[in-house]
Amino acid sequence: MSDLLSLGVLIAIVFGIWWMLRPRYAFVVQIRNGTPVCRRGQVDSAFLRHVAEICQWSGVRYGTIYGTLQPTQRRRHSVFGRRTRIRLSFSSGFPAGCQQQLRNVSLIEQ
Numbered sequence: 235m236s237d238l239l240s241l242g243v244l245i246a247i248v249f250g251i252w253w254m255l256r257p258r259y260a261f262v263v264q265i266r267n268g269t270p271v272c273r274r275g276q277v278d279s280a281f282l283r284h285v286a287e288i289c290q291w292s293g294v295r296y297g298t299i300y301g302t303l304q305p306t307q308r309r310r311h312s313v314f315g316r317r318t319r320i321r322l323s324f325s326s327g328f329p330a331g332c333q334q335q336l337r338n339v340s341l342i343e344q
Contacts (some may be wrong), residue, residue: 263299322340
C-alpha cells in the first residue's frame, strides 16, 4: 500500500511540474485546406486574412500557428511594470520566409 501511495504522490508531483511549465497559448490557428481558423483564444479577422494570403503565396495548405505568451523585460522607467508579448511558433511545413512574413504581420497587428 505504501508503494502505491508513493507512486501516486510521484505522479501528482510530475503532473504539477508539467502543468506549471507547459506553454501558455494566447491563440492557436489551424490552417486546413488553405483556410485559417482560430481554434483557441482570439485573433483579429485582419490577422486571419493576412495568414490566408501569406499561406497561399507560400503554398502552405495545412499547419498550425501557436501564439505563446512570453514575458518581456521591464523597462527602467516603465509605469506599467512587466509586460508580455506573443511569440509565434509553427508546425512543420511552414517555409522560413513564410514564418518571417507571419511574424512581421503579427507585430503590425499588436
